[in-house]
Amino acid sequence: MARSASSATTKRLAARKAGRTTRAKKASGATKDELLQFYRDMLLIRRFEEKAGQMYGMGLIGGFCHLYIGQEAVVVGMQAAINEASTVVTSYRDHGHMLACGMEARGVMAELTGRIGGYSKGKGGSMHMFSREKNFFGGHGIVAAQVPIGTGLAFSHKYKKEKAVCLTYLGDGAANQGQVYESFNMAALWSLPCIYVIENNKYAMGTSVNRGAAGTSLAQRGEAYGIPGMEVDGMDVLAVKAAGEKAFAHATSGKGPYILEMKTYRYRGHSMSDPAKYRTKDEVNRMRQEHDPIDNVRARLAEAGVSDDDLKAMDRDVRAVVTEAADFAQSSPEPDPVELYTDILVDA
Amino acid sequence: MSIQILMPALSPTMTEGKLAKWMKAEGDVVAPGDVIAEIETDKATMEVEAVDEGTLGRILIAEGTENVAVNTPIAILLEDGEDAGAIDAGAAPAAATPSEAPAPAAEAAPDRPAAPAVAVMDVDEEKFFADTQTQTVRDALRDAMAEEMRRDEMVYVMGEEVAEYQGAYKVTQGLLQEFGDSRVIDTPITEHGFAGLGVGAAFGALKPVVEFMTFNFAMQAMDHIINSAAKTLYMSGGQMGCPIVFRGPNGAASRVAAQHSQDYTSWYAHCPGLKVVAPWSAADAKGLLKAAIRDPNPVIVLENEVLYGQSFEVPTDPDFTVPIGKAKIVRAGADVTITAFSIMVGKALEAAEALAAEGIEAEVIDLRTIRPLDVATIVESVKKTNRIVSVEEGWPTCGMGSEIAALVMEHAFDDLDAPVKRIAGEDVPMPYAANLEKLALPQVDTIVAAAKSVCYRG
Incomplete structure (x- = not known):
């Protein structure tokens, strides 16, 4: 069963400098076009996830469904910091990552409904989707399994002498898995171009970081291996992008891996069936009202002179994309029964 | 246009639930994200959040109602400017989602296609043995x-x-x-x-x-x-x-x-x-x-x-490969089939020599590939010998011998003149002591005895 993805104490992004761990500076100075793009990309993820939650409620989506609402700035900022040759791999809270990688909303939504039009022909579901074309390597359902896999993708970049990194996302819960440290060790030993993005949304399913982790600075988890780490305000897309650019420059210059701890927050439960009784409603509301990554960019856009009407028009466009995706996800047929037996082995 | 709020499914196994409590009353304004009700599912008590913005026009299912089926309308939400009269006017409210999406058919089992066989490459191995x-x-x-x-x-x-x-x-x-x-x-x-x-x-x-x-x-x-x-x-x-x-x-x-x-x-x-x-x-x-x-x-x-x-x-030819999925008959014989793989092939061949001395000609099949298993070669041999002994080093429960016994029963039951015999490692963790270790592993004489027993000899 899929478990966590993240979380921490309620302490607010307190600066903790220790060893080589640093904190990202407040970033500013994005162009208006860039901000508009970030706004649209984050809004698409938010609206997509809201629709997915609604469709789950109608019984159209089955099994486990882990929503990314609240964490949108992390993937959107990181995607803006890498180059096209780079690869991405993550856990099962993956819908946002796929949209940020440029995968089509309709293909993702149709996978959620288990239809042939889905990225995995309906055979993978919410937690297992891939797009070689977009360099998105999953979508992995076992907590932290994507970490050695991402390290291996970074190994392949180095082996093929490509200027590229593997962005390997993991949650705060996964950060306690042994294979993460096996991976850190090899990545540092062999100077692999891997950026480990720890999405610390404060809760590993229902266990807060301070109840599950001895030593709650996850950015410092690579210090024994000499891997630099940085705490980043993961609710601020510009801070994320700035940190990502720094990590990308480090990893692609042959200096090896980098750890970014994104302080973020998921508004919804761990999965659809999580009543989230381990945190207060106030805590969730405070994050939503004071730190929402989309509101944050909207405010910057207003300052930059973008009108409310322009933003509303963008909102309508995004809603149209999501509505089309939802319609497609319901009209695309279920996989043909012959698909039961395909894709087990590649023909030799 | 008013919107129906439906009873949501909130876990992979939920088909109905109890509408435990309304958090909003008729006439209240709701915004997306507002908690409107609490529902007890098969797993937990969950909060239901509003997806759309509007005014709660009418509550259709009273709080405390048990066994409310998923997708039952539980309330009607009025959009900007609508009043409750719209509900009574008889206009069918729109469903909260794009269309009435039939849930994927799960009841009737779909027609089951046949599982295709795994393709096995055909390689003429013999020709490579000209130069070794x-x-x-x-x-x-x-x-x-x-x-x-x-x-x-x-x-x-x-x-x-x-x-x-x-x-x-x-x-x-x-x-x-x-x-x-x-x-x-x-x-x-x-x-x-x-x-x-x-x-x-x-x-x-x-x-x-x-x-x-x-x-x-x-x-x-x-x-x-x-x-x-x-x-x-x-x-x-x-x-x-x-x-x-x-x-x-x-x-x-x-x-x-x-x-x-x-x-x-x-x-x-x-x-x-x-x-x-x-x-x-x-x-x-x-x-x-x-x-x-x-x-x-x-x-x-x-x-x-x-x-x-x-x-x-x-x-010596660097182009020599062995196709995955093909067993090899390493000794031909007409009286009993012995299947083995890895180190047990050597033991099976030794056993075959001992059996030959007693007038029993064993056919020894080196399985070589375990998955996909070359069932055809095993079945063809059994059709000839009418007897089979499976040999492996591993534990007997759910072992290769169990699989081979089942396959032979499925494909050659009428050709069998004796029950399939399994020779496997003993069902114990491997001991260290030399004498116990030897007892834990199949030996040539155990294979010989098994072959004789399926031939009803000795």
Whole structure:
């Protein structure tokens, strides 16, 4: 069963400098076009996830469904910091990552409904989707399994002498898995171009970081291996992008891996069936009202002179994309029964 | 236009629930994200949040109502400017979602298509035996890797002590010197991590040959072998092939006790998405390892430490490969079929000699590939001999013998003149003491006795 993805104490992004761990500076100075793009990309993820939650409620989506609402700035900022040759791999809270990688909303939504039009022909579901074309390597359902896999993708970049990194996302819960440290060790030993993005949304399913982790600075988890780490305000897309650019420059210059701890927050439960009784409603509301990554960019856009009407028009466009995706996800047929037996082995 | 709010499904198994409490009253304004009600599911009490903005026009299901089916309208939300009169005017409210989407049909079982057979390459192996050299299994395996590394620069070898130490069992001897440290890589002792790293590298278009010092340690890597390597092609709808070889010695070693002495064949044989080979001769070791490296799928190559030093005739042509999925009749006979793989082939052949001295001609089949199993060769043999003994080193429960017994019953029941006989390792952890260890493993005389019993002799 899929478990966590993240979380921490309620302490607010307190600066903790220790060893080589640093904190990202407040970033500013994005162009208006860039901000508009970030706004649209984050809004698409938010609206997509809201629709997915609604469709789950109608019984159209089955099994486990882990929503990314609240964490949108992390993937959107990181995607803006890498180059096209780079690869991405993550856990099962993956819908946002796929949209940020440029995968089509309709293909993702149709996978959620288990239809042939889905990225995995309906055979993978919410937690297992891939797009070689977009360099998105999953979508992995076992907590932290994507970490050695991402390290291996970074190994392949180095082996093929490509200027590229593997962005390997993991949650705060996964950060306690042994294979993460096996991976850190090899990545540092062999100077692999891997950026480990720890999405610390404060809760590993229902266990807060301070109840599950001895030593709650996850950015410092690579210090024994000499891997630099940085705490980043993961609710601020510009801070994320700035940190990502720094990590990308480090990893692609042959200096090896980098750890970014994104302080973020998921508004919804761990999965659809999580009543989230381990945190207060106030805590969730405070994050939503004071730190929402989309509101944050909207405010910057207003300052930059973008009108409310322009933003509303963008909102309508995004809603149209999501509505089309939802319609497609319901009209695309279920996989043909012959698909039961395909894709087990590649023909030799 | 007013919107129906439906009873949501809030867990994978929920079909109905109790509407425990309304958090909003009729006439209240709601915004997306507002908690409007609490619902008790089969797992927990969950809050229901509004998706749309509007005014709660009418509550259709009173709080405290039990067994409310999923998708039952529970309330009506009025949009800007509408009043409650709109509800009574009889206009059917729009559903909260785009269309009435029928849930995927789960009730009626769909027509079941036939499972296709796995394609097996046809290779004329015999022609390669015109030119051979005598080689140990160890050197044959080394040559297989070296030849494939010369042929394809995406092939690399990684594992514990494979490079500078030249291999814990010297199977990778000389590879570092020829190919350098970017292609022959010593790993830390970290099986879970480097197996997963290998899978990632294979997704990244490399062709890793991952050596486990022994397969006992691969238990730490099992999650990546099964969940990451074997299943991802399927879960990706065919996008994510994983061309990787996991190889190393498997099976009983000598006097190392239970944790270092075990046959894992049936464990891997169980799993779709893998190919599994377990060669006996040096020629098959070379040919199957080369085929495994060229194969676009994850292949488990189960070697045997005790066999490493044994010598056989091996073809010298670098184009020689052995098709995965083909068994080999290593001794023809008409009286009884004996199936074996890996080190047990040698024991089966010794048993066949002993049986011949008593006038029983055994046909010995070296299975070579465990998955996909060459059922046709086994069945054809049984149709001739009408008797079969399966030999393996591993534990009997759910072992290869169990599988072969079932297959023979399914495919050749009417040809059997005696019940299938299974010879397997004893159902105990491997003991250390020399006498007990010998008792725990199949020996030539146990195979002889089994063959005679199915022939109703002795």
